[in-house]
Amino acid sequence: MQHKFTSSVNLFLIVVVFFALVFVNNQLLSPLRLDLTENQVYSLSQGSKQVLKEIDEPINLYFFFSDKASKNMTSLRNYANRVESLLTEYETFAKGKLKLQVLDPQAFSEQEDQADQFGLTAANIGVAGEAIYMGLAATNALDEQEVIAFFDPQKEGFLEYEISKLIYQLSEPEPVNVTLITDLAIKGGQNPMTGQVDPAWTFLTQLEQLYKLEQLSSEAINVPDDTDVLLLVHPKEYTDALLFAIDQFALSGGKILAFLDAHNESDPIAMMAGTMPTGNSSNLQRLLSAWGVEFDSDNVLLDAMAGLDIRTQNGGVTRHFGFVGFTSDQLDREDLLTSNLEVINGASFGVFKKIADAETTWLPLIQSTQNSDLMNTETYAMTQDPEELAKAYQSENQSYVLAARLLGQANSAFEQVPEGAEQRSIITSTDKLNVILVGDTDLLADRFWVQQSSFFGQTIYTPFANNGDFITNAVENLGGSDALISIRSRGVFSRSFIRVDELTVIAEQKFRDQEQILQQQLDDTEQQLLELQNQQVEGGALVISPEQQLAIDEFMQEKVTIRKSLRDVRHQLDKDIESLGNWLKLINIALAPLILILFLALLRIIFKTKPRFASTIPKSKEDPVL
Template identity: 25%
Template sequence: MGSDPVATTVARRELRLFFASPVAWLFLASFAAANGFIVFWVESFFARNIADIRPLFEWMPVLLIFLCAALTMRAWSEERSRGTIEHILTQPHSPWSFVAGKFCACFTLLGLAVVLTLPLPFTVALIANLDWGPVLGGYAATLMLGGMYLTIGLYISALSDNSVVSLIATVMLCSVLYLSGSPDFTAYFSDHTGNMLRMLGSAARFDAITRGVLDLRDVIYYMSMGAGFLALNVYALESLRCYGQPATVGLKRKRRITLLLIANLFMTNLWLSPLDTLRLDTTEGKLYSVSPATSFLLKDLQEPLLIQGYFSSKTHPLLAPLVPQIQDLLQEYEIAGNGKVIRHIVDPATDPSLEREANEIYGISSTPFRIADRHQASLVNAYFNVLVRYGNEFRSLRFTDLVEVRAVPNTPTEVLLRNPEYQITNAIRQVVTDYISGGRLFDGIEEPVEFIGYVSKDALLPQTLRAYKRSIEQQLALAADNSEGKFSVRFIEPEARDGDIARRIRENWGFKPMVAQEGAGTEFYFYLTLATSEQVVQLPAGEFNPANFRLALDAGLKRFATGFNKVVALSLPPDRTGVSPLQASGPVFTHLERALSREYSLRQEDLSDGTVAADADILAVIAPRLLGSRALFAIDQFLMRGGTVVLVTAPFSASITAGKLQLNTYDSGLQEWLLHHGINIEESVVLDSQNASFTVPVTRLAGDYEFQDAELRNYPYFIDLRPPGLIAHPVTRNLPQLTMPWASPIVAKPAADTQITPLLQSSSDAWLSSKRGIMPTAGTGGAAHMQAPAGDGKAYTLGLLMNGRFSSFFREGNPGAIITGDFPSANLLEHSAESARIVLYASNDFMSDEILQGIVAASSTQYLGSLELMLNSLDWAMRDEQLLGIRSRGHFNRTLPPMERRMQKTIEYTNYAFALLLLAVMVLGSWFNARQRRRRYSRGLLL
């Protein structure tokens, strides 16, 4: 427009006329008020509890229809009714200049209306972790859709001299374009027809951009539609010049040019429709793109990988828009696979043999969905599944694996994809793992591994160990022959070099001389290790049974390999048979067990025998209770072998007794063992002013009577952890939020050879309490100890990582040495390898079933940060960090911080105030501009 002075003049004139009328300001104020009312009241922004502004953009296409129709209804209709259109048409300038000027003026007004909504995203960004990608995409989509609506309104206005008729016709035509691609309309058609309608309609394309995916096809659609209607507008003005006269040669030529332009724009959209890779994912976590972790996994495929989507053409209206999204993602897998990934999309209902194969072989079945309209309710059995197959191994993803539903009372149900890349990539990794473990162990090992046996010469060994050594030498030779140079074997006599090697291995790993059980009195060494340049792992010898050695060897080699399901030894409290985790039977961890079993090979570990499973890669001890000396010995020696021990323990656990919620002493038996390593969990509980909501039992006093109610309230014992409380570390870096209930503070003083890394910290407004009664009282804001002491706030460590060289609790001279008589001291490892780690979280209940269910109920989402924290901890500890970056990506995991009702009202009213302030600035700017224009006019008259 800057190069066309006529268009610039027209635009300025239109803006002056618009701002000279109070109706203009009424339009802008109504638009801002409608958006605020929808976000805070209709969509219940705070009850929804998600840190995004999706509710704003969900209603924007509808509001834009009326706003754009109002902005354009007088553009040409008033010119025609007043007769000024003849003056325009007789000018020696192209009608295009006048059309462009009016469009630019209307688009400027649209931009000002959109500016009035800016306080909302900035408010959300200030109080929570806002992903700006969908926000920027939403505003880009708003301007493009609004621009298209404006061109439609201008064209309609040029056809009528009645502004009301133009308003109604514009609303109707824009509504048809919007509804033709909406899920409510496309649900009445087949999948193919629905996809065609979504391509023609404006709603689906708008939703795609507001998700944060800027697709070239959507941009071209809006631009081509706008250009087409602008061309029609120019032609309509040219037709008015010849109104009542026979069509001239020039008008016919312009008609052909206009039709040819529209046809070319239409063909451009058809040509671009198959090109589904020309898009930019602007979301912070790249939710709709294949991550580097996925690309790395696909690059190493040795066999063709089949990814087959099972989607019904007739499905639930809320699921229909998700089908194109997941199809686009599967297309990205096919591209990233470089020919190794085969993608198929099928509808089992159309092929009985295909449906039978899905049901009987892959265990894929349809899901019944209830569909209701204004006339009747019915059930539709639809498929929404993804199959991943590699060789003869397969995994099938169900509807519940792929879709997340968020239902908040009095608000529309939200249905979105639940981090589909993580689900699909994890399934790929599992099938590849199962395929490789069928006989291709060394394919997953990149750095050569050396077996080093620190074994005395045969003359010093008992007869049993001599036979054992001969047997394992044969097994080791066979493994080396099949390793393609990735595995080598070496035996070292520790007594050589005047015992220098013996001294070194004792100092480094605590390998001390053994004594034969027969009482011969001869000392010898028999320690088996696997080593690379970065890590040393000891192989458990067990009962020196040759039949078990290959199992121990393979388990050890898998710790150096990628693409294998790791083995997690899980120790849970023995008393897990109660109905509720908050009852006397203790916490129940069914959800945790299910989550771990989906990701790893799970071993239920009984520590009371003094050993940990030989093939265990990591030991997780959850809410331990009254651990005896043998259990401590098992944990201690697993750590000494260079393993990682994940501990979830605290001095207290919550329970409900006689209708009262209270803390009970929970003796883990680990206190002295932790103190030996410099870790002390204090016997108190942390409360925090930054806390989460939870449904808690509440005592209500009515006269002389007490009644027990349940209320959803902010509960200081439920600490709401967010960055920077979630310390920047691979375990916590991608977690947006975590709730820690009834957590205790950790004080750690590392030894010289170990170091501490905090993982979880409360806010600086936290305080401690040792009260056992933790039940709030209705109407009083809670018990007295639940109120934050003035000025006494402090940040407390709730989770940490300790790594380095540890000394055994049972080593001679240490506190545990007094009970070593229960164990064969010859097998005692006194020092750990450098790879040993302790990961500690000081809460017994934060992963229990009752707490997880309560968090889901309070947040109305299926996001469980505590389980993701545990999975991240295990992945990081086992050097398997492929999925760490994509596990926590999702839509509903960015929650708002807890806040009082008064603060919520303040935020809401502040948004209204800032919108009014921006409107006032616009009014002031318009007044100042008009005043300057009058002054220039007056000076011109004087001259």
């Protein structure tokens, strides 16, 4: 009786301890996380945490995922779980400033109507063409809203950045202020070469639509205080006062996007003045040296592989080694600026080089191909014939950096305040430099990336390259907070099975030749069978002799045999993979638990204590008392 009572008490205590541990875990330990994945894909970066700390008003997140409609779509559902887990991590860290709702927008439901109102994308990839939603909508206290129309699994590396950017845009709704300093006629006007009125450059029109833009000339001596992004286009002959203002803007945490050029080909005023052969390169070297970078303004890049085809004066087509188009192979796929771009066109690029002892972090964005050469700027300007450029070209088997991002440590280019500067104090160094340098200004000109046409009085822009996207991405990225900029491409959740991939390649190599032989035999048999069946006498009647019928039957039987062999060969392609899968199932389902049980049994035997007897009742007088 006492033993039963003790067992009941022990069982009751175990239940109490269990519920106590569950309560402690839910109430006290829920914010704690242990992320053992290789790239910490379930954890937030410091940049995202900083964005969440700066939220002033609560933000509502609505994650729409068609859970029921995607029942048999395992890969998509796994990615949806990945997104939801990351959103939950955002909500947990925000400590009440984010409120997450997970909704299943089933057909003809209120949730589906809500997803449509937010403008989320319904992808018709479900069974029988059923719409699948997997997007995020967010609203703030001012009823402003931002959305991610659809979470593309192909862009998983930028998942955290997209979510953090959405939250940042709702927490900081103020528009980005862009200050543009240039002397180029980018606003359009009368062209001195043709006498016609040129429209404003398309990139400028796009920036004015997206941001608050203020344009200054090189006569300016300061940078406006409200500037978020400073855009420099073809800087040259800047005064010390303006250079000092730019220098101090960069050292005080300002973001700069600078387009330089070794030979600007889109300046009609310089062409009219006859300064094209020489004297039309950018000059920002005083600041670049302080930032740890050199810009080669004396040479122009020639790239045989990236050269663009242009039309010659006699109507032919030839490749121009100085007019280049860089594809995804030359763009940094890990940087947010260039990860989704396909083509960037430009002309007469100048190249950048990092100074050996510079402390600045150097991140190349665009690089030439290995089939590149450098030509003297003056020689290039005087060589009008592309074929002459091709003859002078000599590959150095070297790739050059044409655009780069600079981050981190930098010093001032000035030891004292120059004459004419408005600012009287001086910042000597910084560890928050944030500059993007591009070695060409011609890529901003319309002729290299966009066509304009008029449609019923409305201007239609048709881009054929991603130059405009590159500029917009750069300004958008720089216009965000430092925390947002620090969030780069993260690791991916889905991991490929390397061993399975190797087996697939081996299997294909092993059976592909046999498959081709059988396929050829099948084609020959069908051709011979067709020839026999097409034998006709005059008048169109089909006459088949017994010998021909026998041959037809044999060909039909051979055709069936070959098709069966072909199916067997194709089945063999997956046999090794299926075998590996069966072994993995056996190990995970049966062998691993069995090994664990045996291991625990062994531990029990090792640590089992022997029973100890304190006393016994003597059975007889001869029995000793212990």
